[in-house]
Every structure is written in structure tokens, then in C-alpha cells.
Amino acid sequence: MINEVLLMKKADVRLGLRRKSRMSDIEIRFGCFTTRDRKTDHDPLASRTYSLHHLPKEKQAAGALTYVPRWFAYVSSKLHHSWHDDDYVFLSLTKIPRGGSKKRKRTSTSGASFTNVGVKWGAPVSDSNFTQIITIVAEAAGISRNLLGDEICFTSHFFRRGDAQYRFMFTPENRRWSLKLVKWLGANPKKLRQSRDIFLMMF
Numbered sequence: 001m002i003n004e005v006l007l008m009k010k011a012d013v014r015l016g017l018r019r020k021s022r023m024s025d026i027e028i029r030f031g032c033f034t035t036r037d038r039k040t041d042h043d044p045l046a047s048r049t050y051s052l053h054h055l056p057k058e059k060q061a062a063g064a065l066t067y068v069p070r071w072f073a074y075v076s077s078k079l080h081h082s083w084h085d086d087d088y089v090f091l092s093l094t095k096i097p098r099g100g101s102k103k104r105k106r107t108s109t110s111g112a113s114f115t116n117v118g119v120k121w122g123a124p125v126s127d128s129n130f131t132q133i134i135t136i137v138a139e140a141a142g143i144s145r146n147l148l149g150d151e152i153c154f155t156s157h158f159f160r161r162g163d164a165q166y167r168f169m170f171t172p173e174n175r176r177w178s179l180k181l182v183k184w185l186g187a188n189p190k191k192l193r194q195s196r197d198i199f200l201m202m203f
Contacts, residue, residue, distance in 0.1 A: 004035035006124050009163070011085035015069055029054060031065050058172075072078035079119065092123035093133075131155055 012034040018027050034049045054061045068089070075091075095116045135152045138144040145151055163203050167177040 002130065002159065004038050005033075006090050006127065007037060007190055008089045009085065010036060010072075010083050010089060013068060014090060015065070029065070031068070033064065064100050075092065078165060081121070087121070088124040090125040091128075092120035093129050094118040127156065134158075144172060148186045 014032040017030050017032060019030070019062075020026070021028050030051050032049050032051055034047050036047045038046070038048065046170060052064050054065050071089075072083060074159065076083065081087075082138045093168075095118055131154065134156070135144065137154070139156055144154075164177070164182045168182045169176075171177070
């Protein structure tokens, strides 16, 4: 789904929405995010809108309602850009450090290497740009190698698979997902079997 997210425009994001809880008078804050051109949709004009809410403390690192508004504010204040509805939310990047490439031999990359990175207005960030950034962040966090010391090639799929693993094994027990629900995340029957086998082998 990451490719559809990378193509979102400012008009596809609605923040600061509020509604009353059905269970009490508590006001719930949320945002709506619309994605288009999903590869599983046969209608090219089809779209899907997701209502996202604030996450509990242990999941705040993945909270879109926290980080997307911060990104909008950063672009406005630091890059002096006034957002328009047809602007891509995640902008195309230029001069990304070469350390983030998928080449087998990678060079070490520090935060200072990003000083020359620029943005290209009117174009979305590419999947390859996104993969480069993931790799650089993983290297900086010290998780770019497995237990055997081999380099790991990260792709956008690890968001879905990592979330499934977390919800099946590490989330608080009262919110833990069943294996049946984890299997539902697979993209096709072959991947469903692979995911199930991987999870079973972990025990």
C-alpha cells in the first residue's frame, strides 16, 4: 500500500476532524486519508478513505496524526512553501546520499550527508527514494544487518510484515491478533502460506 500513500496529495489529507463518541460524550479527534490507484482496484477512479485516530503511547511512533501535521508545518516554516491542494504530501527528493542504495557494498552515511538533499515540487517521492531513506535510517539505527552479519535489503513491505509480527507476538495480550487475522494481511495465497510458516517457525 506504500505506493498509494506516496501518491497522496494535500487535498487527500483532512486533519483536525472531531466527532462525539458513541459510547460517551467524549470528543474524538481524527483525520481522514484518501488513497487512490490501488493495484487491486479494477476501477482507475476508485479511492479509499481511512479514518485514523490518535494511537496509544506504545504505538505513537507510527502515529500519522502526529507526524503528518508536523511535516506540513516543517515544509511551511523551513522550506517557506505554501501548501496547495494539488501538492504531493511526500515530495520527490534529489541528491540523496549514495549510502542508501541497494548495492551490496554500501558506504556509511551520517546525518550530515543530508545537507545537500533537495525537494522537487510537483512530483511525488519515488519508491526507490523511499527505499534509500529506509536503508539509511536502518544503518544509523544499527539494524541494517541480521544476526549472521549479512546486510539486509529493506523494502516498503516490512511495514506490513513487521506490524503483523508485532500484533501477533508483542502487543499487549488484550489487543493481540489471531493467526487468522495475521494471515489476512497476505497479498496472495502463496504469501499467506509463507507468512504463516514464518510465524510458526518462530516458536
